[in-house]
Amino acid sequence: MPDRAVVVDSLVVERGGRTVLNNVKLSIPQGTITGLLGPSGCGKTTLMRSIVGTQKVASGTVTVLGSTAGTKELRHKVGYVTQAPSVYRDLTVRDNVRYFAAMYGRGAQSVTSAIEAVGLTEYARSLAGQLSGGQLGRVSLASALVAEPELLVLDEPTVGLDPVLRAELWARFEDIARSGTTLLVSSHVMEEAEHCADLVLMRDGSVLAQLTPDELLKRTGETNLEHAFLTLIRTTQNLENAS
Numbered sequence: 001m002p003d004r005a006v007v008v009d010s011l012v013v014e015r016g017g018r019t020v021l022n023n024v025k026l027s028i029p030q031g032t033i034t035g036l037l038g039p040s041g042c043g044k045t046t047l048m049r050s051i052v053g054t055q056k057v058a059s060g061t062v063t064v065l066g067s068t069a070g071t072k073e074l075r076h077k078v079g080y081v082t083q084a085p086s087v088y089r090d091l092t093v094r095d096n097v098r099y100f101a102a103m104y105g106r107g108a109q110s111v112t113s114a115i116e117a118v119g120l121t122e123y124a125r126s127l128a129g130q131l132s133g134g135q136l137g138r139v140s141l142a143s144a145l146v147a148e149p150e151l152l153v154l155d156e157p158t159v160g161l162d163p164v165l166r167a168e169l170w171a172r173f174e175d176i177a178r179s180g181t182t183l184l185v186s187s188h189v190m191e192e193a194e195h196c197a198d199l200v201l202m203r204d205g206s207v208l209a210q211l212t213p214d215e216l217l218k219r220t221g222e223t224n225l226e227h228a229f230l231t232l233i234r235t236t237q238n239l240e241n242a243s
């Protein structure tokens, strides 16, 4: 088993005639939370789609758990939760998760554990259509978790959540990572970086840096992660202008 869950090398992706990922290189350590951070439109979703194998790539390589992204052997090993919750609103929470469990050959105990892991046990018998937006997102997450993936890719899972729910969800992600799952979580809220062991910072289709939150603070001399990211962007721009 490689100690890197994902290795991306020289990745170029074009969408709508534009280069939206430009020579991206990164690696994601196993069993930890890696935060993919950057402003809206910088290419986070495109990079995630490349990792889960649903994005056409122009050149470069994406290796996931030792195999080429998107290949058959990864189907049961990689979970992906998109920004729009994919939930059957006319089914209960439990039946939603049970449906995905059946697809991946998992039993009733896995369904119960996945619902518990996202904190929805008391809503298991509720119709998904009667849940709040944040709860719906967590049903989607439970549906991905029930497959017991080795790599879980979450696209802006905390968007639109209040600070309390956001903190609760990050605590869940930390539990999931502790159980050995690798998580890649995107966000455009820099504060969320503090929950991650490792950060991939993106801007305009490029990776500016891959480092830990502490390294980011040290490198920029800042005490706050949001300021640190802005400082890093400014320093990179100055270097680009000078060259």
Ligand SMILES: Nc1ncnc2c1ncn2[C@@H]1O[C@H](COP(=O)(O)OP(=O)(O)OP(=O)(O)O)[C@@H](O)[C@H]1O
Pocket (backbone or CB within 6 Å): 015, 016, 020, 038, 039, 040, 041, 042, 043, 044, 045, 046, 047, 188
């Ligand atoms: N279907 C598409 N066709 C053409 N261009 C697209 C398509 N989807 C996204 N793009 C472009 O690709 C670039 C990267 O988009 P992407 O969705 O990966 O960014 P993002 O960082 O995930 O943004 P957000 O945080 O807003 O979700 C953007 O410039 C976007 O306009």
